[in-house]
Amino acid sequence: MRGGRHVAAVSSATFDLAAGECLALIGESGCGKSVLASALLGLLPGNAQTAGTATVDGVELLAAGERVLARTVRGRRVGLVPQSPAAHLTPVRTVRAHLEETVRELTATPRREVRAAAVTAAERAAFPASHLDRYPHELSGGLAQRAATALALIGDAPLLLADEPTTGLDRDLVDHTADELRRHADDGRALLMITHDLVAAERIADRVAVMYAGRIVEIADAGAFFGEPGPRHPYARGLLAALPERDFTPVPGQPPELGDLPPGCAFAARCAAATDRCGDRPEFTDGLACHHPATGAAPAATTRREATAGQGSNRA
Template identity: 80%
Template sequence: MRGGRHIAAVTDADFDLARGECLALVGESGCGKSVLASALLGLLPGNAQTAGSALLGDVDLLTADERTLARTVRGRRIGLVPQSPAAHLTPVRTVGTQLQETLRELTGTRKQDLRGAAHAAAERAAFPLDHLDRYPHELSGGLAQRAATALALVGDAPLLLADEPTTGLDRDLVDRTVDELRRHVDEGHALLMITHDLAAAERVADRVAVMYAGRIVELADAARFFGAPGPRHPYARGLLNALPERAFTPIPGMPPELGDLPTGCAFAARCTHATDACAVQPHFTGGAACHHPTAEERARA
């Protein structure tokens, strides 16, 4: 809420996610990606969600009560790698103690086995064993990220929400984290990966969802998105073209304020293909919310 009025951070996010599949959710900062993750875990205020549903089996995550979410969903059915890991670690417990407590609560690991299980969880997330006796304030950003990843994986939840899981990591650790996340998916888990790192998304994702101004504007197979024929939506193409290894051409302009969205396509003011038709809210055609086909599609027409 801003100035006494509600601001819609996410207004159109329609997707499904199966076991053994990774969906990468990408888009500029402020487009609503992390708000979506918070909604799925019931971490928003009660008056924040006004419509829609999010089904995890027979549980609607948007209407489930706090008792259900706390006792049967968080950690057990949905694991979370948070965007700000240091803020989610308990400041008065060492990392090792937090791992052991989480293992005992979520998996029922016997007391005599907790230390070994905590070591295995730390190694899986590339967290150094000689840092397990450290407190969160003694960790660098990268170490806090790895500690949060270890905690998210210990419950073996069927769905993992990873919000910027490679932030603060050097390239070698990014590679290790990406490989571990892909292994997690290949073991039969579902992964919703929220990321700005398109290179990591390309290595992990089976499908890609592109979000802009609170809406998913493209949903595509990852091989098609990163390869040929490429994205269909102009904004999605712009994201790829802004990468140094590609055209390295920034998208002009700035995203609109969520409280002052245009009536038509929110990207129209930044889009070189915009026409009068864009004043009407576009609908999905071929996986993209855009009136205009790509150059390749126009050539085939």
Template identity: 70%
Template structure:
């Protein structure tokens, strides 16, 4: 909500995240990616409203899954969003449940700004110790917790302001891993890092996936997404417009949605051709397909919002040859 006006920051976001994989949610800044992350963790502002479901399944390390949809509804992948087993609807959970059983324990957050996430007046060791005690009941183990995120033990007694950007990111990642949460949510974890630190951070997160964790990585860094992801979800103006296997998306045949194709073509190592125009304001979306005003393929059919069908929300998606 903004004043008396309601703004749909995220609409019809439907995807399923399987255990032991990384899904990269990509798109330009302001498209709704971080709003989605905040909704999953119950961290939206008080005047925000959510609808639908975000089912969190499992509960053991390596056995967590995240899926959207309506209760009891068949999904395109054949799953059912029912209330069986130990599934939890994150969007319906109260603050007590989220604080005591979800955050840190079932979902670990790797934040966008580790400097803001870390307590500035306490050492990394003391923050790890407190988190270990809270989530696991242990009163030691800081060195082992730091090692999981490749944080050097000889920096544990430093304060956050004494760390480089890369080390601060590793400290925040170490805190996210303390509870051995099966699902990790990384919200723009490489912002402000140079390319070498981006690659190192991404590789460390990928190592967690390879150890059995599940990762939802929200990023506008396509190189980082290509390096880490098993699948890619592309968001534009609050909607997911393409879901694809990462290898096919970044390689052959490439993206099928014109916007997703434009994102890759804008990269310096590719065509270096910018997408014309600007993304719309979420509070002033055009009728029909939100990308139509910028799209070279726009036609009369684009006056209607295209559904996400076979992994792409477009009335005229690109074929393997177009």
């Protein structure tokens, strides 16, 4: 509820995610990506309502109470790299204290080895050992991001939700973080990466899900999405075309308010292919919700982009 009215922040979001797989969830800000992650972990505001099913490792998340979520889900079955990492760190505890406590809670590490395990966890996320005794307010945005990633990786949870995990990082650290997340999946776990960074998504994703106005409008194999034949939904094509390495042409217009969605296709007002048929809401069929799917090759990346993507790629 917002201002006394019902807002469907996410609707009809259906997908599966296998062990060993990375699904990249992409879309503009405000389309519902982070709301989806929060719903899976029971972190929505008290006036929010959820419906449907979401099962991880035998636990139905949307029906679970706070006791189950706190004791058996968060960190253990589902790890989280939060969108705002500094807000998830206790301000009166150092990064080292956060890491050591998490190691003790989520692993069977002997007490005498906890300190070393915490340092190892920091190294996985490229968090410098020299900053382990700093408090959250002493960290830059990039360092807070790396601390949150280190904490999320400790439990080796069957599912890892990484919400904008590369925010505030330079390109080398983006690649390091993306590769470490990919390693989490390669070890037999699932990774849902919510991101605006399509370069990082291309680097490690197996599949791509595109969200617009609270709804998943396309799910595609990452190789076909970023390569040939490219995305089928006009909005997804627009996201790729906006990249500097491609057309560098932004998607025209602005996304609609989630509380004031049109009755038909929510993207129609911004879509060059829209017709009267788009006044009806398209069904999601064969991985696509669109009356006028795009055909032909999408805008290609430049040679410079292709060279960057090829360095150190860990895609399975």
